[in-house]
Amino acid sequence: MDRLQQVGVQQMEDLKSVYTRDWPKYCKEYYCLDNFVDLHRRDPQLENVKVYALPDLELGLFVIVDRNQISVGFLESERSESLLREALLQLDFLGGEQFASMPKRYFKAAMDVIYAKNLKIDINSATYSLVLSNEKALQFQVEPPVGFSLKSLDVKDAKVVDDHWEWSEPGTLSFIQRQIFCNTSVGLYKDEDNELVAWCIRAQDGLLAVLQVKNSYQRRGFGALIVKEFSRLEALQGNDIITEVVPENKASLSLFQKLGFRIINQCNWLLTEAPMRER
Structure with missing residues:
Protein backbone atom coordinates (compact mmCIF):
# COMPACT_ATOMS: atom_id res chain seq x y z
CA MET A 1 0.00 0.00 0.00
CA TYR A 128 -27.92 9.61 14.67
CA SER A 129 -26.52 11.69 11.80
CA LEU A 130 -29.04 14.21 10.45
CA VAL A 131 -29.05 16.59 7.50
CA LEU A 132 -31.15 19.59 6.42
CA SER A 133 -30.98 20.86 2.84
CA ASN A 134 -29.97 24.45 2.27
CA GLU A 135 -33.20 24.99 0.29
CA LYS A 136 -35.28 24.20 3.38
CA ALA A 137 -33.01 26.22 5.66
CA LEU A 138 -33.40 29.30 3.46
CA GLN A 139 -37.14 29.21 4.12
CA PHE A 140 -36.69 29.83 7.86
CA GLN A 141 -38.05 33.13 9.13
CA VAL A 142 -35.98 34.12 12.15
CA GLU A 143 -37.01 36.87 14.54
CA PRO A 144 -35.65 37.05 18.10
CA PRO A 145 -38.13 37.86 20.87
CA VAL A 146 -38.36 41.39 22.24
CA GLY A 147 -35.44 42.12 24.55
CA PHE A 148 -33.05 39.67 22.86
CA SER A 149 -30.63 39.82 19.92
CA LEU A 150 -29.08 37.18 17.67
CA LYS A 151 -25.45 37.56 16.63
CA SER A 152 -22.27 35.59 16.13
CA LEU A 153 -20.46 34.46 19.25
CA ASP A 154 -17.37 36.32 20.38
CA VAL A 155 -14.23 34.35 21.28
CA LYS A 156 -14.59 35.66 24.83
CA ASP A 157 -17.89 33.73 25.03
CA ALA A 158 -16.03 30.41 24.65
CA LYS A 159 -15.60 30.05 28.42
CA VAL A 160 -19.37 30.24 28.98
CA VAL A 161 -19.97 27.72 26.19
CA ASP A 162 -17.35 25.32 27.55
CA ASP A 163 -18.55 25.66 31.15
CA HIS A 164 -22.09 24.60 30.17
CA TRP A 165 -21.10 21.77 27.79
CA GLU A 166 -21.64 18.27 29.16
CA TRP A 167 -18.63 16.96 27.19
CA SER A 168 -16.26 19.66 28.45
CA GLU A 169 -12.79 18.41 29.40
CA PRO A 170 -9.24 19.78 29.38
CA GLY A 171 -8.55 21.02 25.85
CA THR A 172 -12.15 21.57 24.71
CA LEU A 173 -11.99 25.30 25.48
CA SER A 174 -9.29 25.81 22.84
CA PHE A 175 -11.38 23.87 20.29
CA ILE A 176 -14.39 26.09 21.00
CA GLN A 177 -12.30 29.27 20.80
CA ARG A 178 -10.86 28.20 17.44
CA GLN A 179 -14.23 27.30 15.96
CA ILE A 180 -15.86 30.54 17.11
CA PHE A 181 -13.01 32.51 15.55
CA CYS A 182 -13.01 30.63 12.25
CA ASN A 183 -16.55 29.39 11.64
CA THR A 184 -20.28 29.98 11.86
CA SER A 185 -21.67 30.41 15.36
CA VAL A 186 -24.87 31.85 16.79
CA GLY A 187 -25.65 33.32 20.18
CA LEU A 188 -28.85 34.72 21.65
CA TYR A 189 -28.07 37.66 23.93
CA LYS A 190 -30.21 39.51 26.45
CA ASP A 191 -30.26 43.17 25.41
CA GLU A 192 -30.39 44.47 28.98
CA ASP A 193 -26.99 43.17 30.06
CA ASN A 194 -25.65 41.27 26.99
CA GLU A 195 -26.01 37.94 28.84
CA LEU A 196 -25.47 34.97 26.51
CA VAL A 197 -28.49 32.70 27.06
CA ALA A 198 -28.40 30.21 24.14
CA TRP A 199 -25.89 29.22 21.46
CA CYS A 200 -24.40 26.73 19.01
CA ILE A 201 -21.21 26.51 16.95
CA ARG A 202 -19.94 24.79 13.82
CA ALA A 203 -17.64 22.09 15.19
CA GLN A 204 -14.33 20.95 13.72
CA ASP A 205 -16.06 18.14 11.83
CA GLY A 206 -18.60 20.52 10.26
CA LEU A 207 -21.47 19.71 12.60
CA LEU A 208 -23.98 22.06 14.15
CA ALA A 209 -22.83 21.33 17.67
CA VAL A 210 -22.74 22.38 21.33
CA LEU A 211 -26.38 23.49 21.13
CA GLN A 212 -27.32 24.79 24.57
CA VAL A 213 -29.94 26.93 26.30
CA LYS A 214 -29.24 28.03 29.86
CA ASN A 215 -31.55 26.32 32.35
CA SER A 216 -33.36 29.50 33.39
CA TYR A 217 -34.27 30.27 29.75
CA GLN A 218 -35.50 26.85 28.62
CA ARG A 219 -38.98 26.03 27.29
CA ARG A 220 -39.19 29.35 25.45
CA GLY A 221 -38.33 28.11 21.95
CA PHE A 222 -34.77 29.46 22.10
CA GLY A 223 -33.22 26.16 20.98
CA ALA A 224 -35.28 26.13 17.79
CA LEU A 225 -34.46 29.80 17.22
CA ILE A 226 -30.71 29.12 17.44
CA VAL A 227 -30.93 26.10 15.10
CA LYS A 228 -32.93 28.09 12.54
CA GLU A 229 -30.52 31.03 12.53
CA PHE A 230 -27.43 28.80 12.32
CA SER A 231 -29.03 26.81 9.50
CA ARG A 232 -30.02 29.97 7.65
CA LEU A 233 -26.48 31.39 7.87
CA GLU A 234 -24.95 28.14 6.62
CA ALA A 235 -27.50 27.92 3.79
CA LEU A 236 -26.63 31.45 2.66
CA GLN A 237 -23.11 30.07 2.04
CA GLY A 238 -24.61 27.29 -0.10
CA ASN A 239 -24.25 24.62 2.58
CA ASP A 240 -26.57 21.91 3.78
CA ILE A 241 -26.61 21.60 7.56
CA ILE A 242 -25.51 18.48 9.43
CA THR A 243 -25.76 17.56 13.09
CA GLU A 244 -25.79 14.54 15.38
CA VAL A 245 -28.01 13.51 18.26
CA VAL A 246 -27.71 10.61 20.69
CA PRO A 247 -30.79 8.37 20.36
CA GLU A 248 -31.60 8.79 24.06
CA ASN A 249 -32.00 12.56 23.67
CA LYS A 250 -35.61 12.43 22.51
CA ALA A 251 -36.19 16.17 22.99
CA SER A 252 -33.29 17.20 20.71
CA LEU A 253 -34.16 14.57 18.12
CA SER A 254 -37.75 15.78 18.05
CA LEU A 255 -36.61 19.41 17.72
CA PHE A 256 -34.40 18.72 14.71
CA GLN A 257 -36.94 16.51 12.98
CA LYS A 258 -39.70 19.10 13.44
CA LEU A 259 -37.43 21.63 11.72
CA GLY A 260 -36.99 19.30 8.73
CA PHE A 261 -33.75 17.46 9.53
CA ARG A 262 -33.76 13.81 8.47
CA ILE A 263 -31.70 10.89 9.73
CA ILE A 264 -29.27 9.60 7.10
CA ASN A 265 -26.82 7.48 9.04
CA GLN A 266 -25.58 6.18 12.36
CA CYS A 267 -22.26 7.44 13.68
Missing part, protein backbone atom coordinates in the same frame (compact mmCIF):
# COMPACT_ATOMS: atom_id res chain seq x y z
CA ASP A 2 1.14 3.59 -0.67
CA ARG A 3 2.17 5.59 2.36
CA LEU A 4 -0.05 8.31 3.70
CA GLN A 5 1.20 11.76 2.80
CA GLN A 6 0.46 15.07 4.44
CA VAL A 7 -1.65 17.29 2.18
CA GLY A 8 -2.43 20.99 1.88
CA VAL A 9 -5.41 23.16 1.00
CA GLN A 10 -5.51 22.40 -2.75
CA GLN A 11 -5.46 18.64 -2.19
CA MET A 12 -8.18 18.98 0.46
CA GLU A 13 -10.27 20.91 -2.08
CA ASP A 14 -9.73 18.07 -4.58
CA LEU A 15 -10.81 15.55 -1.95
CA LYS A 16 -13.92 17.62 -1.21
CA SER A 17 -15.00 17.35 -4.85
CA VAL A 18 -14.74 13.54 -4.63
CA TYR A 19 -17.27 13.56 -1.79
CA THR A 20 -19.98 15.37 -3.76
CA ARG A 21 -20.87 11.98 -5.29
CA ASP A 22 -24.12 10.29 -4.19
CA TRP A 23 -25.08 13.36 -2.18
CA PRO A 24 -25.86 13.44 0.74
CA LYS A 25 -24.27 10.04 1.47
CA TYR A 26 -20.83 11.57 2.02
CA CYS A 27 -21.90 15.00 3.25
CA LYS A 28 -20.27 14.32 6.63
CA GLU A 29 -16.87 13.81 4.98
CA TYR A 30 -17.39 16.80 2.68
CA TYR A 31 -18.14 19.24 5.48
CA CYS A 32 -15.37 17.89 7.68
CA LEU A 33 -12.88 18.64 4.90
CA ASP A 34 -14.58 21.98 4.25
CA ASN A 35 -14.00 22.99 7.85
CA PHE A 36 -10.30 22.16 7.76
CA VAL A 37 -9.86 23.99 4.45
CA ASP A 38 -11.29 27.11 6.13
CA LEU A 39 -9.07 26.62 9.18
CA HIS A 40 -5.91 26.23 7.08
CA ARG A 41 -6.75 29.29 4.98
CA ARG A 42 -7.08 31.37 8.11
CA ASP A 43 -3.98 29.89 9.69
CA PRO A 44 -1.59 28.08 7.28
CA GLN A 45 0.57 27.04 10.26
CA LEU A 46 -2.38 25.52 12.10
CA GLU A 47 -1.06 24.03 15.29
CA ASN A 48 -1.56 20.35 16.20
CA VAL A 49 -3.48 19.55 12.98
CA LYS A 50 -2.27 17.16 10.27
CA VAL A 51 -4.27 16.09 7.22
CA TYR A 52 -3.19 12.91 5.46
CA ALA A 53 -4.30 11.23 2.22
CA LEU A 54 -3.12 8.60 -0.21
CA PRO A 55 -1.37 9.78 -3.42
CA ASP A 56 -4.41 8.70 -5.46
CA LEU A 57 -6.93 11.30 -4.28
CA GLU A 58 -9.72 9.67 -6.32
CA LEU A 59 -9.86 6.97 -3.63
CA GLY A 60 -11.10 9.71 -1.32
CA LEU A 61 -9.21 8.29 1.63
CA PHE A 62 -8.17 10.84 4.24
CA VAL A 63 -7.21 10.87 7.90
CA ILE A 64 -7.25 14.11 9.89
CA VAL A 65 -5.42 14.23 13.21
CA ASP A 66 -6.58 17.23 15.22
CA ARG A 67 -4.72 16.91 18.52
CA ASN A 68 -6.35 13.77 19.94
CA GLN A 69 -9.31 13.73 17.53
CA ILE A 70 -9.26 11.50 14.45
CA SER A 71 -11.56 12.06 11.46
CA VAL A 72 -11.56 9.65 8.52
CA GLY A 73 -13.14 9.18 5.13
CA PHE A 74 -13.17 6.95 2.06
CA LEU A 75 -15.38 6.20 -0.93
CA GLU A 76 -16.96 2.80 -0.49
CA SER A 77 -15.47 0.04 -2.63
CA GLU A 78 -14.32 -3.55 -2.22
CA ARG A 79 -10.91 -2.33 -1.05
CA SER A 80 -11.91 0.72 0.98
CA GLU A 81 -12.17 -0.88 4.41
CA SER A 82 -8.80 -2.62 4.12
CA LEU A 83 -7.21 0.57 2.75
CA LEU A 84 -8.44 2.56 5.73
CA ARG A 85 -7.23 -0.12 8.14
CA GLU A 86 -3.77 -0.13 6.57
CA ALA A 87 -3.66 3.67 6.52
CA LEU A 88 -4.55 3.97 10.20
CA LEU A 89 -1.92 1.38 11.11
CA GLN A 90 0.70 3.77 9.71
CA LEU A 91 -0.06 6.31 12.45
CA ASP A 92 1.14 6.29 16.03
CA PHE A 93 -1.67 5.83 18.54
CA LEU A 94 -0.71 6.08 22.18
CA GLY A 95 -4.14 6.02 23.81
CA GLY A 96 -6.57 8.84 24.48
CA GLU A 97 -7.45 9.25 20.79
CA GLN A 98 -11.04 9.98 19.84
CA PHE A 99 -12.55 8.87 16.54
CA ALA A 100 -15.01 11.73 16.28
CA SER A 101 -18.52 11.26 14.87
CA MET A 102 -17.47 8.40 12.60
CA PRO A 103 -20.05 7.03 10.10
CA LYS A 104 -20.68 3.35 10.77
CA ARG A 105 -18.99 2.30 7.50
CA TYR A 106 -15.63 3.09 9.18
CA PHE A 107 -16.39 1.42 12.49
CA LYS A 108 -14.90 -2.04 11.83
CA ALA A 109 -11.62 -0.70 10.42
CA ALA A 110 -11.20 1.64 13.40
CA MET A 111 -11.93 -1.14 15.89
CA ASP A 112 -9.47 -3.47 14.12
CA VAL A 113 -6.72 -0.85 14.44
CA ILE A 114 -7.53 -0.10 18.07
CA TYR A 115 -7.18 -3.79 18.96
CA ALA A 116 -4.10 -4.24 16.75
CA LYS A 117 -2.39 -1.45 18.68
CA ASN A 118 -3.41 -3.01 22.02
CA LEU A 119 -5.53 -0.04 23.04
CA LYS A 120 -8.65 -0.21 25.19
CA ILE A 121 -12.02 1.38 24.49
CA ASP A 122 -13.06 3.95 27.06
CA ILE A 123 -16.21 5.26 25.33
CA ASN A 124 -18.23 3.82 22.44
CA SER A 125 -21.24 6.05 21.85
CA ALA A 126 -23.69 5.85 18.94
CA THR A 127 -25.45 8.87 17.43
CA ASN A 268 -20.00 6.28 16.48
CA TRP A 269 -17.72 8.15 18.85
CA LEU A 270 -14.83 5.97 19.94
CA LEU A 271 -12.49 7.13 22.70
CA THR A 272 -9.48 5.02 23.58
CA GLU A 273 -8.28 4.84 27.13
CA ALA A 274 -5.34 7.15 27.82
CA PRO A 275 -2.26 5.77 29.57
CA MET A 276 -2.17 6.58 33.29
CA ARG A 277 -5.72 7.89 32.96
CA GLU A 278 -7.00 9.32 36.22
CA ARG A 279 -10.14 7.71 37.54
Whole structure:
Protein backbone atom coordinates (compact mmCIF):
# COMPACT_ATOMS: atom_id res chain seq x y z
CA MET A 1 0.00 0.00 0.00
CA ASP A 2 1.14 3.59 -0.67
CA ARG A 3 2.17 5.59 2.36
CA LEU A 4 -0.05 8.31 3.70
CA GLN A 5 1.20 11.76 2.80
CA GLN A 6 0.46 15.07 4.44
CA VAL A 7 -1.65 17.29 2.18
CA GLY A 8 -2.43 20.99 1.88
CA VAL A 9 -5.41 23.16 1.00
CA GLN A 10 -5.51 22.40 -2.75
CA GLN A 11 -5.46 18.64 -2.19
CA MET A 12 -8.18 18.98 0.46
CA GLU A 13 -10.27 20.91 -2.08
CA ASP A 14 -9.73 18.07 -4.58
CA LEU A 15 -10.81 15.55 -1.95
CA LYS A 16 -13.92 17.62 -1.21
CA SER A 17 -15.00 17.35 -4.85
CA VAL A 18 -14.74 13.54 -4.63
CA TYR A 19 -17.27 13.56 -1.79
CA THR A 20 -19.98 15.37 -3.76
CA ARG A 21 -20.87 11.98 -5.29
CA ASP A 22 -24.12 10.29 -4.19
CA TRP A 23 -25.08 13.36 -2.18
CA PRO A 24 -25.86 13.44 0.74
CA LYS A 25 -24.27 10.04 1.47
CA TYR A 26 -20.83 11.57 2.02
CA CYS A 27 -21.90 15.00 3.25
CA LYS A 28 -20.27 14.32 6.63
CA GLU A 29 -16.87 13.81 4.98
CA TYR A 30 -17.39 16.80 2.68
CA TYR A 31 -18.14 19.24 5.48
CA CYS A 32 -15.37 17.89 7.68
CA LEU A 33 -12.88 18.64 4.90
CA ASP A 34 -14.58 21.98 4.25
CA ASN A 35 -14.00 22.99 7.85
CA PHE A 36 -10.30 22.16 7.76
CA VAL A 37 -9.86 23.99 4.45
CA ASP A 38 -11.29 27.11 6.13
CA LEU A 39 -9.07 26.62 9.18
CA HIS A 40 -5.91 26.23 7.08
CA ARG A 41 -6.75 29.29 4.98
CA ARG A 42 -7.08 31.37 8.11
CA ASP A 43 -3.98 29.89 9.69
CA PRO A 44 -1.59 28.08 7.28
CA GLN A 45 0.57 27.04 10.26
CA LEU A 46 -2.38 25.52 12.10
CA GLU A 47 -1.06 24.03 15.29
CA ASN A 48 -1.56 20.35 16.20
CA VAL A 49 -3.48 19.55 12.98
CA LYS A 50 -2.27 17.16 10.27
CA VAL A 51 -4.27 16.09 7.22
CA TYR A 52 -3.19 12.91 5.46
CA ALA A 53 -4.30 11.23 2.22
CA LEU A 54 -3.12 8.60 -0.21
CA PRO A 55 -1.37 9.78 -3.42
CA ASP A 56 -4.41 8.70 -5.46
CA LEU A 57 -6.93 11.30 -4.28
CA GLU A 58 -9.72 9.67 -6.32
CA LEU A 59 -9.86 6.97 -3.63
CA GLY A 60 -11.10 9.71 -1.32
CA LEU A 61 -9.21 8.29 1.63
CA PHE A 62 -8.17 10.84 4.24
CA VAL A 63 -7.21 10.87 7.90
CA ILE A 64 -7.25 14.11 9.89
CA VAL A 65 -5.42 14.23 13.21
CA ASP A 66 -6.58 17.23 15.22
CA ARG A 67 -4.72 16.91 18.52
CA ASN A 68 -6.35 13.77 19.94
CA GLN A 69 -9.31 13.73 17.53
CA ILE A 70 -9.26 11.50 14.45
CA SER A 71 -11.56 12.06 11.46
CA VAL A 72 -11.56 9.65 8.52
CA GLY A 73 -13.14 9.18 5.13
CA PHE A 74 -13.17 6.95 2.06
CA LEU A 75 -15.38 6.20 -0.93
CA GLU A 76 -16.96 2.80 -0.49
CA SER A 77 -15.47 0.04 -2.63
CA GLU A 78 -14.32 -3.55 -2.22
CA ARG A 79 -10.91 -2.33 -1.05
CA SER A 80 -11.91 0.72 0.98
CA GLU A 81 -12.17 -0.88 4.41
CA SER A 82 -8.80 -2.62 4.12
CA LEU A 83 -7.21 0.57 2.75
CA LEU A 84 -8.44 2.56 5.73
CA ARG A 85 -7.23 -0.12 8.14
CA GLU A 86 -3.77 -0.13 6.57
CA ALA A 87 -3.66 3.67 6.52
CA LEU A 88 -4.55 3.97 10.20
CA LEU A 89 -1.92 1.38 11.11
CA GLN A 90 0.70 3.77 9.71
CA LEU A 91 -0.06 6.31 12.45
CA ASP A 92 1.14 6.29 16.03
CA PHE A 93 -1.67 5.83 18.54
CA LEU A 94 -0.71 6.08 22.18
CA GLY A 95 -4.14 6.02 23.81
CA GLY A 96 -6.57 8.84 24.48
CA GLU A 97 -7.45 9.25 20.79
CA GLN A 98 -11.04 9.98 19.84
CA PHE A 99 -12.55 8.87 16.54
CA ALA A 100 -15.01 11.73 16.28
CA SER A 101 -18.52 11.26 14.87
CA MET A 102 -17.47 8.40 12.60
CA PRO A 103 -20.05 7.03 10.10
CA LYS A 104 -20.68 3.35 10.77
CA ARG A 105 -18.99 2.30 7.50
CA TYR A 106 -15.63 3.09 9.18
CA PHE A 107 -16.39 1.42 12.49
CA LYS A 108 -14.90 -2.04 11.83
CA ALA A 109 -11.62 -0.70 10.42
CA ALA A 110 -11.20 1.64 13.40
CA MET A 111 -11.93 -1.14 15.89
CA ASP A 112 -9.47 -3.47 14.12
CA VAL A 113 -6.72 -0.85 14.44
CA ILE A 114 -7.53 -0.10 18.07
CA TYR A 115 -7.18 -3.79 18.96
CA ALA A 116 -4.10 -4.24 16.75
CA LYS A 117 -2.39 -1.45 18.68
CA ASN A 118 -3.41 -3.01 22.02
CA LEU A 119 -5.53 -0.04 23.04
CA LYS A 120 -8.65 -0.21 25.19
CA ILE A 121 -12.02 1.38 24.49
CA ASP A 122 -13.06 3.95 27.06
CA ILE A 123 -16.21 5.26 25.33
CA ASN A 124 -18.23 3.82 22.44
CA SER A 125 -21.24 6.05 21.85
CA ALA A 126 -23.69 5.85 18.94
CA THR A 127 -25.45 8.87 17.43
CA TYR A 128 -27.92 9.61 14.67
CA SER A 129 -26.52 11.69 11.80
CA LEU A 130 -29.04 14.21 10.45
CA VAL A 131 -29.05 16.59 7.50
CA LEU A 132 -31.15 19.59 6.42
CA SER A 133 -30.98 20.86 2.84
CA ASN A 134 -29.97 24.45 2.27
CA GLU A 135 -33.20 24.99 0.29
CA LYS A 136 -35.28 24.20 3.38
CA ALA A 137 -33.01 26.22 5.66
CA LEU A 138 -33.40 29.30 3.46
CA GLN A 139 -37.14 29.21 4.12
CA PHE A 140 -36.69 29.83 7.86
CA GLN A 141 -38.05 33.13 9.13
CA VAL A 142 -35.98 34.12 12.15
CA GLU A 143 -37.01 36.87 14.54
CA PRO A 144 -35.65 37.05 18.10
CA PRO A 145 -38.13 37.86 20.87
CA VAL A 146 -38.36 41.39 22.24
CA GLY A 147 -35.44 42.12 24.55
CA PHE A 148 -33.05 39.67 22.86
CA SER A 149 -30.63 39.82 19.92
CA LEU A 150 -29.08 37.18 17.67
CA LYS A 151 -25.45 37.56 16.63
CA SER A 152 -22.27 35.59 16.13
CA LEU A 153 -20.46 34.46 19.25
CA ASP A 154 -17.37 36.32 20.38
CA VAL A 155 -14.23 34.35 21.28
CA LYS A 156 -14.59 35.66 24.83
CA ASP A 157 -17.89 33.73 25.03
CA ALA A 158 -16.03 30.41 24.65
CA LYS A 159 -15.60 30.05 28.42
CA VAL A 160 -19.37 30.24 28.98
CA VAL A 161 -19.97 27.72 26.19
CA ASP A 162 -17.35 25.32 27.55
CA ASP A 163 -18.55 25.66 31.15
CA HIS A 164 -22.09 24.60 30.17
CA TRP A 165 -21.10 21.77 27.79
CA GLU A 166 -21.64 18.27 29.16
CA TRP A 167 -18.63 16.96 27.19
CA SER A 168 -16.26 19.66 28.45
CA GLU A 169 -12.79 18.41 29.40
CA PRO A 170 -9.24 19.78 29.38
CA GLY A 171 -8.55 21.02 25.85
CA THR A 172 -12.15 21.57 24.71
CA LEU A 173 -11.99 25.30 25.48
CA SER A 174 -9.29 25.81 22.84
CA PHE A 175 -11.38 23.87 20.29
CA ILE A 176 -14.39 26.09 21.00
CA GLN A 177 -12.30 29.27 20.80
CA ARG A 178 -10.86 28.20 17.44
CA GLN A 179 -14.23 27.30 15.96
CA ILE A 180 -15.86 30.54 17.11
CA PHE A 181 -13.01 32.51 15.55
CA CYS A 182 -13.01 30.63 12.25
CA ASN A 183 -16.55 29.39 11.64
CA THR A 184 -20.28 29.98 11.86
CA SER A 185 -21.67 30.41 15.36
CA VAL A 186 -24.87 31.85 16.79
CA GLY A 187 -25.65 33.32 20.18
CA LEU A 188 -28.85 34.72 21.65
CA TYR A 189 -28.07 37.66 23.93
CA LYS A 190 -30.21 39.51 26.45
CA ASP A 191 -30.26 43.17 25.41
CA GLU A 192 -30.39 44.47 28.98
CA ASP A 193 -26.99 43.17 30.06
CA ASN A 194 -25.65 41.27 26.99
CA GLU A 195 -26.01 37.94 28.84
CA LEU A 196 -25.47 34.97 26.51
CA VAL A 197 -28.49 32.70 27.06
CA ALA A 198 -28.40 30.21 24.14
CA TRP A 199 -25.89 29.22 21.46
CA CYS A 200 -24.40 26.73 19.01
CA ILE A 201 -21.21 26.51 16.95
CA ARG A 202 -19.94 24.79 13.82
CA ALA A 203 -17.64 22.09 15.19
CA GLN A 204 -14.33 20.95 13.72
CA ASP A 205 -16.06 18.14 11.83
CA GLY A 206 -18.60 20.52 10.26
CA LEU A 207 -21.47 19.71 12.60
CA LEU A 208 -23.98 22.06 14.15
CA ALA A 209 -22.83 21.33 17.67
CA VAL A 210 -22.74 22.38 21.33
CA LEU A 211 -26.38 23.49 21.13
CA GLN A 212 -27.32 24.79 24.57
CA VAL A 213 -29.94 26.93 26.30
CA LYS A 214 -29.24 28.03 29.86
CA ASN A 215 -31.55 26.32 32.35
CA SER A 216 -33.36 29.50 33.39
CA TYR A 217 -34.27 30.27 29.75
CA GLN A 218 -35.50 26.85 28.62
CA ARG A 219 -38.98 26.03 27.29
CA ARG A 220 -39.19 29.35 25.45
CA GLY A 221 -38.33 28.11 21.95
CA PHE A 222 -34.77 29.46 22.10
CA GLY A 223 -33.22 26.16 20.98
CA ALA A 224 -35.28 26.13 17.79
CA LEU A 225 -34.46 29.80 17.22
CA ILE A 226 -30.71 29.12 17.44
CA VAL A 227 -30.93 26.10 15.10
CA LYS A 228 -32.93 28.09 12.54
CA GLU A 229 -30.52 31.03 12.53
CA PHE A 230 -27.43 28.80 12.32
CA SER A 231 -29.03 26.81 9.50
CA ARG A 232 -30.02 29.97 7.65
CA LEU A 233 -26.48 31.39 7.87
CA GLU A 234 -24.95 28.14 6.62
CA ALA A 235 -27.50 27.92 3.79
CA LEU A 236 -26.63 31.45 2.66
CA GLN A 237 -23.11 30.07 2.04
CA GLY A 238 -24.61 27.29 -0.10
CA ASN A 239 -24.25 24.62 2.58
CA ASP A 240 -26.57 21.91 3.78
CA ILE A 241 -26.61 21.60 7.56
CA ILE A 242 -25.51 18.48 9.43
CA THR A 243 -25.76 17.56 13.09
CA GLU A 244 -25.79 14.54 15.38
CA VAL A 245 -28.01 13.51 18.26
CA VAL A 246 -27.71 10.61 20.69
CA PRO A 247 -30.79 8.37 20.36
CA GLU A 248 -31.60 8.79 24.06
CA ASN A 249 -32.00 12.56 23.67
CA LYS A 250 -35.61 12.43 22.51
CA ALA A 251 -36.19 16.17 22.99
CA SER A 252 -33.29 17.20 20.71
CA LEU A 253 -34.16 14.57 18.12
CA SER A 254 -37.75 15.78 18.05
CA LEU A 255 -36.61 19.41 17.72
CA PHE A 256 -34.40 18.72 14.71
CA GLN A 257 -36.94 16.51 12.98
CA LYS A 258 -39.70 19.10 13.44
CA LEU A 259 -37.43 21.63 11.72
CA GLY A 260 -36.99 19.30 8.73
CA PHE A 261 -33.75 17.46 9.53
CA ARG A 262 -33.76 13.81 8.47
CA ILE A 263 -31.70 10.89 9.73
CA ILE A 264 -29.27 9.60 7.10
CA ASN A 265 -26.82 7.48 9.04
CA GLN A 266 -25.58 6.18 12.36
CA CYS A 267 -22.26 7.44 13.68
CA ASN A 268 -20.00 6.28 16.48
CA TRP A 269 -17.72 8.15 18.85
CA LEU A 270 -14.83 5.97 19.94
CA LEU A 271 -12.49 7.13 22.70
CA THR A 272 -9.48 5.02 23.58
CA GLU A 273 -8.28 4.84 27.13
CA ALA A 274 -5.34 7.15 27.82
CA PRO A 275 -2.26 5.77 29.57
CA MET A 276 -2.17 6.58 33.29
CA ARG A 277 -5.72 7.89 32.96
CA GLU A 278 -7.00 9.32 36.22
CA ARG A 279 -10.14 7.71 37.54
